[in-house]
Amino acid sequence: MERTFESEIELLRLGEGETFRGEGILAITKGLLQSGVSYVGGYQGAPVSHLLDVLVSARGLMGEMGIHVESCSNEASAAAMLAASINYPVRGAVTWKSIVGTNVAADALSNLSSAGVKGGALIIIGEDFGEGASVIQERTYAYAMKSAMLLVDPRPNLSSMVDMVEHAFALSEASHMPAMMQLRIRDCHVQGAFTARDNRKPDHGTNTPFAEPAEFFYPRLSHPPVIYTHEVSKVSERIPAAQAYIVEHGLNEQITGLRPSRLGVIFQGGLYNTVMRQLQEMGLAGADGQPDIDMLCLNVTYPLVPHEIVEFARDKDRVLIIEEGNPAYMEQQILRLVVDAGLSTKIDGKNYLPEAGEYTGEVLAAGMGRYFSDHGGNVLDLDAVRRRLDHLEGVRARAQALVATPLPPRQPTFCTGCPERPVFGAIKLAERSVGKVHVAADIGCHAFATFAPFDQGNSILGYGLSLASMAAVTPMQERRSLAIMGDGGFWHNGLQTGVASNLYNKGDGVLIIMNNGYTSATGQQVIPSSKHSEIFGTGARIATTLEAMGVKWLRTVRTYSVETMVKTLKEAFTTTQKGLKVIIADGECMLARQRRERAEKAADLKAGRRVEQAKFGVDAEVCTGDHSCIRLSGCPSLGVAPNPDPLRKDPIAQVKQDCVACGLCGEMAHAAVLCPSFYRAARIHNPSWFERKLHRFRARVISAMAGSGSGVEAA
Secondary structure, three states: OOOOOOOOOOOOOOOOOEEEEHHHHHHHHHHHHHHOOEEEEEOOOOHHHHHHHHHOOOOHHHHHOOOEEOOOOOOHHHHHOOOOHHOOOOOEEEEEEEEHHHOOOOOHHHHHHHHOOOEEEHHHHHHHOOOOOOOOOOOOOOHHHOOOOOOOOOOOOOOHHHHHHHHHHHHHHHOOOOEEEEHHHHHOOOOEEEEEEOOOHHHOOOOOOOOOOOOHHHHHHHOHHHHHHHHHHHHHHHHHHHHHHHOOOOOOOOEEEOOOEEEEEEEEEEHHHHHHHHHHHHHOOOOOEEOEEEEEEOOOOOOOOOHHHHHHOOOOOOOOEEEOOOOOOHHHHHHHHHHHOOOOOOOHHHHHHHOOEEEEEEHHHHHHHHHHHHHHHOEEEEEEHHHHHHHHHHHHHHHHHOOOOOOOOOOOOOOOOOOHHHHHHHHHHHHHHHOOOOOOOOHHHHHHHOOOOOOOOOEEOOOOOOOHHHOOOOHOOOOOOOEEEEEEHHHHHHHHHHHHHHHHOOOEEEEEEEOOOOEHHHHHHOOOOOOOOOOOOOOHHHHHHHHHHHHEEEEEOOOOHHHHHHHHHHHHHHHHOOOOEEEEEEEEOOHHHHHHHHHHHHHHHHHOOOOEEEEEEEEEOOOOOOOOHHHHOOOEEEEOOOOOOOOOOOOOEEEEOOOOOOOOHHHHHHHOOOOOOOEEEEEEEOOOOOHHHHHHHHHHHHHHOOOOOOOOOOO
């Protein structure tokens, strides 16, 4: 994983009255323990993947408390865990990444929300919007509405977040509705403090199992004919019960403004910090956060409480709805509630704020500033508002003046030494012979190949869906199509929806599986085929699984062996053998490998054992300066440098200091028949007596051949 929590997990043991200081996602974990949770599961994915990482790191504490922790193969299997809370009075929580994970889990969630839960069920979802997000821009809110699930959006401070974890479980039990808590990236990584409470051991868990299984009760099944009864129950019982709990415990916060005005603001709890900061900047709130206008902070955004909304809007001329994302679900509901109540209050929202994207401070300042300028003149002091808007315009103008021409795009790319980069270079080389092929890309690190210099990937449809996404393409192409899939995607979804479907339909495409050993894009979490896990993993082999499925044409190639990969690709595209052709591109994730080897080398150096460190370079006299090596590999450690030869103007290739000595540059130059300008050197620590003697001999020979003035000394 990208980060370990070996020291921070001790914070999870804090008891009543002690002060917890740390990061948001760690505080959420503490909230789960204080809530008496019996089981936790999830699928890795930023920004909430650390929730699962923390629980795995704290497996000793989890064992003491009798909490079952499961790292699930995908989001659907995580959601299905919550079935325990349908039949038993136990609390469970699962986690995954935003709407893309919710889409995968949709089937289980629909059945879960139909039957309803006895024990509290909480789904913690990492959600974000805007160009900084790494997922499609759909909203979890749609799932809450369609399936009648609670949606909690807490204020991003640690006390509120932890309190809302505990309330979410209680709210789920009071209404029999599963709850979702959405956390933006800012929420997950916010730093702060709160007063801890004692951890609660679950009444039933791994240390205190049930003596007998639950009694069979047909209405708990999402099955005809009771499914219609479930739907009626959602409307007539569950949602009203949730609304009653929200009001009774004051989960939504009404803040009375200092100045009596007929303006109000309703906003999602997760936007609280940003909204209040911008009000302070505009002179409409004090340093203590007390605003000049009335505000309603919705820590539970679904279901809304009708009379809470109506009473807030009753004495207002206008109310601004600050709702991040598209469509404007809350704004539409609030407008309907106000109209049905016969109020003349004007509802504003997306007419002042962007319809889509992240509501950053600058975005909210511009939207709210324009709103208050238009409608707050009779009561509010607008001088500070105008100064804030003028300041933003000035910042934009200065930024534009500093950048006379647009900056070149800084697109994401593979890490230095990534074992997947040579595969895409090999594809480019193979296409010289077989022609251009349709490439179905997939979610994962390999999606970086859609950027220059590779520009490979005609579609991305979902995690592990690359092979399935070219099912209708291949029959309509003169040559075979190519699908790219990671080993994480293979185990997540690709085995069933891709390989099984392709074999069943007698497909004839080519599949490359990047076997780097981890779910690398989200932080090197382990998968069933990982080799270096002490906790999870089965030792499963992708090749054995494919053979058992019926794949006949199967090759395993070391990713850095570019020439071999090119030959294998040519064979896959040109062979007369019908059926799925699978190439397993084998090469461990370089980041994970470096972390492991760095520790091993440090231990060897300390013990006085031999350690070899390789380094690649470019011979300036041999380099032709055409830079084909850079265009083919795209390695970030390859750059250009001035040509030392005064008679040659073209800059030469240069290997920079961040090179990890993967050897791709030399392999690529050889496979593509480029200039042989790359060389490999090795620095040896604690060499053997033979290596020392051989070095002295070589130094003397070089010195003699170079002449007495060469300056070469024997070591």
